[in-house]
Amino acid sequence: xxxxxxxLENTNDAICRDNKQNDTAGKKPLLSFxxxxxxxxxxxxMNLIDVTAVFDNLCxxxxxxxxxxxxxxxxxxGTHSLxxxxxxxxxxxxxxxxxxxxFDCNIPYGESDEDKLKIVSGIxxxxxxxxxxxxxxxxxxxxxxxxxxYIEHILVESESHDKIRKLESGHFLYDEVLSSCVISVAYFxxxxxxxxxxxxxxxxxxxxxxxxGLNFFSYINNSNEIQESLNKSITLLRExxxxxxxxxxxxxxxxxLVQIKTHITExxxxxxxxxxxxxxxxxxSKKQPLNFPEIEGAFTMGIQKRMxxxxxxRDLVVPPSNxxxxxxxxxxxxxxxxxxxxxxxxxxxxxxSKFFNKLTQRHVLARAIFPLxxxxxxxxxxxxxRIDEFVRSHIEEFSLFATNKEEDYxxxxxxxxxxxxxxxxxxxxxxxxxxxxxxxxxYAQGFNRQVKLWDSLQAHFEEAEYAIxxxxxxxxxxxxxxxxYPYAVWAYCMKLKIMCDLLLKGFxxxxxxxxxxxxxFWYIYYLQFHLQACLKDIDKFISAKIAHINNMPKRIKKVKxxxxxxxxxxxxxxxKETKLPQLKSNLAYVKYxxxxxxxxxxxxxxxxxxxxxxxxxxxxDMEYKLSDTMRFTNQQLMHNLRFKPFSSIAAPELxxxxxxxxxxxxxxxxxxxxxxxxxxxRINLELGTINVEVxxxxxxxxxxxxxxxxxxxxxxxxVQEEAMEYYKGIQLAAKAxxxxxxxxxxxxxxxxxxxxxxxxxxxxxxxxxxxxxYFPLMTLSPKTHWTKQDIQTSV
Amino acid sequence: MQNLQLNDFINxxxxxxxxxxxxxxxxxxxxxxxxxxLLNDVVEFSVIxxxxxxxxxxxxxxxxxxxxxxxxxxxxxxNVLRIVxxxxxxxxKRRTYLMQxxx
Numbered sequence: 001x002x003x004x005x006x007x008l009e010n011t012n013d014a015i016c017r018d019n020k021q022n023d024t025a026g027k028k029p030l031l032s033f034x035x036x037x038x039x040x041x042x043x044x045x046m047n048l049i050d051v052t053a054v055f056d057n058l059c060x061x062x063x064x065x066x067x068x069x070x071x072x073x074x075x076x077x078g079t080h081s082l083x084x085x086x087x088x089x090x091x092x093x094x095x096x097x098x099x100x101x102x103f104d105c106n107i108p109y110g111e112s113d114e115d116k117l118k119i120v121s122g123i124x125x126x127x128x129x130x131x132x133x134x135x136x137x138x139x140x141x142x143x144x145x146x147x148x149x150y151i152e153h154i155l156v157e158s159e160s161h162d163k164i165r166k167l168e169s170g171h172f173l174y175d176e177v178l179s180s181c182v183i184s185v186a187y188f189x190x191x192x193x194x195x196x197x198x199x200x201x202x203x204x205x206x207x208x209x210x211x212x213g214l215n216f217f218s219y220i221n222n223s224n225e226i227q228e229s230l231n232k233s234i235t236l237l238r239e240x241x242x243x244x245x246x247x248x249x250x251x252x253x254x255x256x257l258v259q260i261k262t263h264i265t266e267x268x269x270x271x272x273x274x275x276x277x278x279x280x281x282x283x284x285s286k287k288q289p290l291n292f293p294e295i296e297g298a299f300t301m302g303i304q305k306r307m308x309x310x311x312x313x314r315d316l317v318v319p320p321s322n323x324x325x326x327x328x329x330x331x332x333x334x335x336x337x338x339x340x341x342x343x344x345x346x347x348x349x350x351x352x353s354k355f356f357n358k359l360t361q362r363h364v365l366a367r368a369i370f371p372l373x374x375x376x377x378x379x380x381x382x383x384x385x386r387i388d389e390f391v392r393s394h395i396e397e398f399s400l401f402a403t404n405k406e407e408d409y410x411x412x413x414x415x416x417x418x419x420x421x422x423x424x425x426x427x428x429x430x431x432x433x434x435x436x437x438x439x440x441x442x443y444a445q446g447f448n449r450q451v452k453l454w455d456s457l458q459a460h461f462e463e464a465e466y467a468i469x470x471x472x473x474x475x476x477x478x479x480x481x482x483x484x485y486p487y488a489v490w491a492y493c494m495k496l497k498i499m500c501d502l503l504l505k506g507f508x509x510x511x512x513x514x515x516x517x518x519x520x521f522w523y524i525y526y527l528q529f530h531l532q533a534c535l536k537d538i539d540k541f542i543s544a545k546i547a548h549i550n551n552m553p554k555r556i557k558k559v560k561x562x563x564x565x566x567x568x569x570x571x572x573x574x575x576k577e578t579k580l581p582q583l584k585s586n587l588a589y590v591k592y593x594x595x596x597x598x599x600x601x602x603x604x605x606x607x608x609x610x611x612x613x614x615x616x617x618x619x620x621d622m623e624y625k626l627s628d629t630m631r632f633t634n635q636q637l638m639h640n641l642r643f644k645p646f647s648s649i650a651a652p653e654l655x656x657x658x659x660x661x662x663x664x665x666x667x668x669x670x671x672x673x674x675x676x677x678x679x680x681x682r683i684n685l686e687l688g689t690i691n692v693e694v695x696x697x698x699x700x701x702x703x704x705x706x707x708x709x710x711x712x713x714x715x716x717x718x719v720q721e722e723a724m725e726y727y728k729g730i731q732l733a734a735k736a737x738x739x740x741x742x743x744x745x746x747x748x749x750x751x752x753x754x755x756x757x758x759x760x761x762x763x764x765x766x767x768x769x770x771x772x773x774y775f776p777l778m779t780l781s782p783k784t785h786w787t788k789q790d791i792q793t794s795v
Numbered sequence: 796m797q798n799l800q801l802n803d804f805i806n807x808x809x810x811x812x813x814x815x816x817x818x819x820x821x822x823x824x825x826x827x828x829x830x831x832x833l834l835n836d837v838v839e840f841s842v843i844x845x846x847x848x849x850x851x852x853x854x855x856x857x858x859x860x861x862x863x864x865x866x867x868x869x870x871x872x873x874n875v876l877r878i879v880x881x882x883x884x885x886x887x888k889r890r891t892y893l894m895q896x897x898x
Contacts, residue, residue, distance in 0.1 A: 039840065039858060039860060040818065040840050040842070040858055043810070043818055043820075043840060046810075046879055047879065047880040047881075048810055048877035048878065048879060048880070049877060049878055049879075049880050049883050050875055050876070050877050051796075051804075051809075051876050051877060051878050051883070052873070052875055052876040052877075054796060054799065055801070055804075055826075055830050055876055056830060058799075058800065058801045059801065059826070059827075059828050059829065059830045060828075062801070062827075062828035063828065064828055065827075065828070066827065066828050067825055067826070067827050068801045068802055068805060068825065068826050068827075069805065069824060069825035069826075069833075070805045070806055070823075070824045070825065073824040073825060073833075073835070075825065077865065078824075078825060078833050078865070078867065080865060081833060081864075081865040081866055081867040082863060082864070082865065082866050082867070083866075083867045083868075083869065084813060084819070084866060084867070084868045084869065084872045085813075085869065085871075085872045091863075092817060092839065092841060096843070098845040098846055098847060101843055101844070101845050101857070102845055213861065213862060305843065305859075306843065306859045306861065307859075307861055308861045308862040308863070309861065309862075309863060310862070310863055310864030310865070
C-alpha cells in the first residue's frame with residue numbers, strides 16, 4: 001500500500017518536473033500545462049490533437065447510465081451549468097440584429113443638433129432609469145445598466161488605457177454630454193460594488209452585481225474627474241442654443257448621485273445633494289413619459305453574448321417611465337440613516353438602529369451605508385467613541401451607572417474577567433448593529449445567532465461578577481438585600497428581548513401556523529415575565545440610589561455647621577449635577593421597558609384568548625401539522641425543532657414539550673374562564689391595559705421629552721415617526737383582534753351545529769391593515785376547495 | 796493513445812469546436828456514456844458577424860473571448876474535440892508510468 005502511494009507521488013512529481021508547472025492550487029486542473037489562449041489566432045497556432053473518435057470509442061464501452069467525473073466535482077453543481085445550444089441557457093444563442101452587431105459608439109447619431117439632443121436625452125433618460133430599476137426592483141445589471149452599449153464601450157476602452165476614455169464622435173453631445181452621463185453611471189455602479197464588497201449586504205438577496213468581466217474604474221480613486229466632466233457638460237449645454245433643460249436635470253441628478261459616496265468616505269452628514277436629488281427626481285417624474293427617438297443597438301442584450309457571463313440569457317428590462325420617484329425613496333432613506341449622527345446618547349443610537357429598518361425595509365443602499373457610517377474604519381462609533389467605550393456606555397445607560405462595579409472593578413483580581421467579558425461584548429454589539437440593517441429575512445437569522453451570543457456573554461459577566469463579589473466588591477438592592485449584577489442583568493435583558501424579537505419576527509415573516517399560536521405566545525409571555533422581574537430589580541436599585549441622593553439635604557441639615565457640613569454640601573452638589581441626571585434617565589428608560597413588557601404580556605394573553613375561543617369550537621388544536629389532513633407523527637420532534645434556537649439557553653429554562661403542555665392545561669377550561677363572554681371580557685381588559693400603556697409611550701415619543709424628570713424615556717427622538725408607527729400598529733393589532741373575534745363569534749354562534757364549523761371554515765393568520773404584523777389575527781375563511789377528506793365524504 | 800482511459804482525461808483542458816464561429820476551451824469535470832461533456836472554467840472564443848452577406852463583406856467580423864464558468868456540451872453540439880499535443884503526451888506518459896508501477 002505504502003509502496004503504491006510512494007509511486008503515485010513520484011509520478012506526480014515527475015509530471016510536474018517535466019512540465020515545469022505545478023498549479024494545483026484552488027480548483028485549477030492538475031494538467032493545465034499550456035498558457036491559455038486568448039484569441040482565435042492563438043488557438044489556430046496551437047498543436048491540437050483530435051480526440052473525438054477516442055472519446056466516442058471509449059464511451060461506447062460504458063454502461064448506459066455511467067458517469068465519469070472528477071473526484072473533486074459534485075454532480076449537484078452540474079445542475080447550474082449552462083448548456084450549449086439550449087436557447088434558455090446559452091447566451092451565445094442570443095440573436096442580435098445587424099444594427100446591434102454593427103452598432104458604432106463613435107457615430108454622432110441624428111441629423112441636426114436637435115435630433116442629436118433628443119437621441120442623447122433618450123439614452124441618458126433610459127440609463128438613469130435603469131440605475132434605479134436595478135437598485136430598487138431587484139433587477140440584474142446586464143439587463144439594465146449594462147445593456148447600454150455605451151457603458152460597455154467606455155469601460156472596455158478606459159480599461160485598456162488605464163484612464164477614463166470618452167466617446168470620439170466629433171460632436172460634444174456625444175463626446176462630452178453622453179460620455180459624462182455614462183461615466184458617472186459607471187462610477188456610481190463602482191460605488192455600489194464597493195458597498196457590496198464590504199459585506200453588509202448580500203449578492204443576489206439584496207442586490208445583483210454581475211460585472212460581466214468589466215473593470216468598473218478600479219483605477220479611479222475619487223469623484224473629482226467625474227464631477228468635473230458632468231459640470232463641463234452642463235456648462236456646454238447651457239452655452240449652446242439647445243433646449244436642454246431635461247438633459248441638464250439628468251446630469252445634475254447624476255452629480256448628486258455620485259456624491260452619496262461621501263457618506264462613507266468622508267462620513268459627510270450633509271444632505272444637500274440628497275435634497276437636490278429628490279427635487280430633480282420629482283421634476284423628472286412629472287415630465288414623463290417622454291417619447292425620445294431610440295437608436296437600435298444603443299440598448300441591447302449584446303453584452304450578454306459578448307462578455308463574461310456565467311448566467312442564462314435575461315431579457316432586457318425596459319424601466320418604467322415613472323420610476324424616477326424611486327430616487328426619492330433612495331434619498332429619503334439615506335437621509336434617514338444619516339440622522340443617527342445627531343444621537344446624543346447610546347440609548348438614542350440603539351433605539352435609532354432598532355426602529356429605522358423595523359417596519360419598512362429601507363432602500364438597499366441606505367441599509368448598506370448605515371453600518372459603515374455608524375461603525376467606522378477607525379473602529380469608532382460615529383467618529384466620537386471607541387467601540388469598547390460604546391459597549392460600556394450601553395451598560396452604563398442601563399444598569400451600570402453609579403454602581404460600585406462601574407469603575408472599582410479594576411482594583412480587584414477578578415476585574416480582568418470583567419474586562420474579558422467587555423471585550424466579548426464588542427463582538428456581540430458589532431453583530432447586533434450589523435444585523436439591524438439587514439433585509440427582513442437576514443434580520444431573523446441574525447436574531448437566531450445573537451441569542452446564543454448574548455447567552456454566552458451573560459454567562460461570562462455572571463462568572464466575573466460572582467468572583468468579584470466574592471472578593472468584596474458588592475452592589476445591593478436595598479429593598480431585598482439581594483446582590484445586584486449590573487453587567488450580567490444588561491446581557492440578560494438584551495438576550496430576553498432578542499429571544500422575543502426572534503419569535504415575533506416569525507409572525508412578520510408568516511412562518512407559523514394557527515396551531516402554534518398558543519405555544520409561541522405563551523413562551524413570549526413567559527420570557528416577558530422574566531424580563532419584567534429583572535427590570536423591576538433594576539428599577540429598585542436605581543430608585544434607591546436616587547432616593548439616597550434626594551435625601552442627602554435632609555441628612556446634611558442634621559449635621560452641625562462647620563467644615564464637615566460644607567464639605568457634605570459640596571459633595572451633594574457634585575452628585576446632584578453629575579449622577580442624578582443619568583440615574584433619572586436610566587430609571588425612565590427602564591420604566592419604558594417595563595411598560596413594553598406589560599404591553600407584550602397583554603398582547604400574548606389576547607392572542608391566547610382568541611386561540612381558546614377557536615379551540616373550543618374545534619377549529620384549531622395544538623398539534624403541529626402541515627394541513628388539516630397532514631399531521632406530523634411525532635409532535636415532540638416538531639416542537640423541539642420550532643424551539644431549537646432556545647434549546648441551549650441556560651436561563652430562563654426552556655420547557656420540553658410536556659412542560660409546555662402542562663403549563664397550558666388552563667386553556668381547556670373554557671367554562672371556568674367564563675365562556676365566550678368571560679373570555680371577551682378578559683380580552684377587553686387586556687386591550688384597556690394595552691391602550692393605556694401604549695398611549696403613555698406614544699405621548700413620550702411625540703413630546704420627544706428632554707427633561708430627565710419624565711416618567712419614561714424612549715430614546716426615540718431621531719426615529720419619532722417610525723417608533724410611533726410601531727406602537728400605533730401594536731395598538732391597532734390588539735383592537736383588530738377584539739373586533740375580529742366578535743365578528744368570528746357571531747359567525748360561529750349562528751351555526752346550529754357547531755361540529756359543522758370545521759367543515760365550513762378554516763383558520764388563517766392575517767393582519768389588520770396598518771396593524772402590527774408581529775401580532776396576527778385569527779380569522780375564519782370559508783373552505784372553498786375540496787380537501788381529500790371532503791372528496792372521500794362526498795364519494 | 797490506445798492505453799488511455801476516459802478517467803485519464805478528467806481535469807484536462809479540452810478544446811471543443813462547436814462550429815466555425817465558436818470554440819470552447821474548458822476543464823473536463825464529468826462526462827457520460829453519450830459523450831455529453833461537463834466543462835468547468837470555460838473560455839469561449841466566438842465570432843459575431845452580421846447576418847446579411849452584404850454587411851459581412853463591408854465589416855470585419857468581431858472576435859470575442861469570454862469566460863462562461865461551468866458549461867455542459869451535448870455530444871450533438873460537439874463538432875471536433877481536441878487536446879493540446881503536450882497535454883496529451885503528458886497524459887500518455889502518466890498512464891504509462893502508472894502501468895509500469897502497477898507491474
